[in-house]
Amino acid sequence: MADTSLGTAEQLRDPNYTPAIYKAIPLGIQHVLAMFVSNVTPAIIVAGAAGFGFGSNSPDFPELLYLIQMSMLFAGIATLLQTITIGPVGAALPIVQGTSFAFIPIMIPLVAGKGVDGLAALFGGIILGGIFHTILGTFIGKIRFALPPLVTGLVVTMIGLALVKVGIEYAAGGVPAKARNLPEYGSMLNWSAAFVVIFVTLGLKFFARGMLAVSAVLIGIIVGYIYTLFTGMLTFEAISGSWNNAAAFALPQPLKYGFEFSAAAVIGFCLMAFVSAVETVGDVSGITKGGAGREATDKEITGATYADGLGSALAGFFGGFPNTSFSQNVGLIAMTGVMSRHVVTFGALFLIFCGLVPKVGALIRTIPIEVLGGGVIVMFGMVVAAGISMLSDVNWNRRNMVIFAVAISFGLGLQLEVMNVAPGSANALQNLPDSMRILGASGILPAALIAIVLNLILPEELADEATEEVSGGMAGHGRGSLANDDHV
Template sequence: MKQATSTVYRGQASRRTFTSEWHNLVLGFQHLLAMYSGDVLVPLLIGHYLHFSALQMTYLVSIDIFMCGVATLLQLKQTPLTGIGLPVVLGCAVQAVTPLESIGGKLGITYMYGAIIAAGIFVFLIAGFFARLKRFFPPVVTGSLITIIGFTLVPVGFQDLGGGTPTAASFGNPTNLLVGFLTIIIILVISAFARGFMKSIAILIGILVASFIAGGLGQVSLTPVSEAAWFHTPQLFFFGVPHFNLSAMVTMMLVSLTTMIESTGVFFALSDITGRQLTTKDLERGYRAEGIAAVLGGLFNTFPYSTFSENVGVLKMSGVKTRRPVYYAAFLLLLLGLLPKVGALATVIPEPVLGGAMIVMFGMVGVQGVQILHKVDFTKNSNLLTASVSIGLGLGITMYPQLFQHMPTEVQIILGNGIVVTSISAVLLNLLFNHRWATEK
């Protein structure tokens, strides 16, 4: 009798394990869809600018997806040297698009990859120093930074909801608006009335259901799937052996500083959500992982990688705070990178659908920042000024990045990014008002 009971318990445990892993897989797929379009946009933009052939574009997109999986795994698995150990997803750093286009267009593709490798080594080497700046990121700074990360990206969601290109005649047409806002409504309904696992995948359900409806309205084309290859193998130096140019390397090093600042904000957001306090060593390992990912990107002729804030919103919405689903997302990225035809399926999701989902996700990131700011003592005028001025500057620069168009390119790279401006402003104002250089040990 005892043996039979034991067998039943083992069977129940086995079923629970299977169900749990299935849930993690689905949650991982949700993470993948949240970042996929934003990631593949980078190789598409750069490849188009540099007039890549169809074969080159196929390689570029496939290797990019594959390396996203590699970069994510580097962050998930914490080792003595690398890995933040938080449920974070990495994708192409969109800040690098314009500088890389400039380098590739003026000097050649191989110099572009040489600059990426140099920037990756730079990030790896300064990781320890940058991590020690953690003491300059109290809640008033991290809250301002995370708030601006979320809210400055909401307009990107609205742009996609309208159809992608504001100057296009079809932008904001009734079909786009219907599909985009319907996506938001579906996500809200699932979040409000579903229970358990279904509630945790509200974004995934919203994307899939809205895409199905959009297909019925003629907004889904399967052409990218039919044109994609079945199998692809990553290759070192596909476009040639990297070459190095000092100006190009310095430019990408400056870009890497902006991505490190943004990653810092995402790390602290995830720390707040998961309840895990980050140490200086944690941050150092996280930055090192991004440095190694960039070096690998250069060697395999793809791009630098940074944390994706979209997935912070997914994590917040799902309520599942473990790394397990993100491991599945990473392995799915590896698989899709090897099977371009399968990976192309994710590219057929209409922009209005993604835009609707992005509005929810980025809004959640912004609110996460507000929640952190709620811990700040705003009866102190110093904290009030630090947050208000920093967020105001970040929003202003995001709206008018051309404000610094007459400055040197190197200055524009730094000051033309609202998130970076918010971070710099918040750190400096916090130092000025709260005299942290004197009180911190």
């Protein structure tokens, strides 16, 4: 329920209304707290996949800090594009932008084990993919038919399934510890830090209200951080070393890692742009319905998609990752009842400030990997749950079951087979060109393409036929329903 002390009911539904500054600033920072961990986590994951050292004395330490810094800075800039707008760019709505988990399975194969050398192709793909994403804004409404809940739900579920392994590896001690066969990998001490984060997060989510519930993951990580200090997993010397080695202020550097054209990177980011664009359409609709009780206009949807793409391209030019609208902030607007875009503008300015101060990134870097693992186990699990929730809107007739079965068999099968083989060992895609192999390794793009193509070419007549031969008798049920459920 909306807090009427912030303004009248009519004012709270108006995106152009600004509550009193002393109330608007905390509300804006609340939006940042809701997305902060999710926004910086991809930078840490990609850095880990590239093989960056996480210690403050590591030669890669400045690069890791820079990636974290750019994640915050360009999330803030992309958010300003949405709230303040530039011409047709931006929805003029309280949309919070941030680095999307959806792109992680595309980014990891591009940089795996390559260190800084793998970043030129990565950011080249982000820039060109962002430009393509911007172009999508001109006809986003016309391509939605190709991405029904069957396709988008499958893709989101596959994204979550591709990431859950990362959470477990982090909670056990991190990929470097695993690769070096360190005895402490998977120790009870490591797991205890992750479980502290999980238990605190779940406790706050289910038994707290307001700010505590909204910031449950962030608070869980803070409690886990303190726990590692008490147990000796983290020392004050390590914190001070990281803090002292980081600058107090730094500006972004254009093309810091160069620009390299990689067909795999460009194709991957362009294809994922479709999914991101449709997600943004859903978020814009959720904001206008939850905050103002109306449908989103075509201008708002187009402007939001333009901001997605331009924000991503701009981020890639300076070493940042693709940006998209953050769904958790949509729920926050519905909860607070405050539709003001200027509230989110204050949050964006706070993000920009954090992005210009590398010492903030240095503190984030000191979070033990096991603590971060506890947080991402929850977050990545929620990605899977969100995908399953989207699939509950599907009418599970024979046609849709066949599409889902074939797509997930290929996608998940490739993901498990290719991503889990030892380096140098044979894998199912080894005879394909490098670009095709990288695109297929995540499993997400093959699954998405198969689902899209089958959904477009399979005749609708199949929907009316019996499904016993493929479903074991559980046929003909309503959307997302069980055998004896008559609800549609």
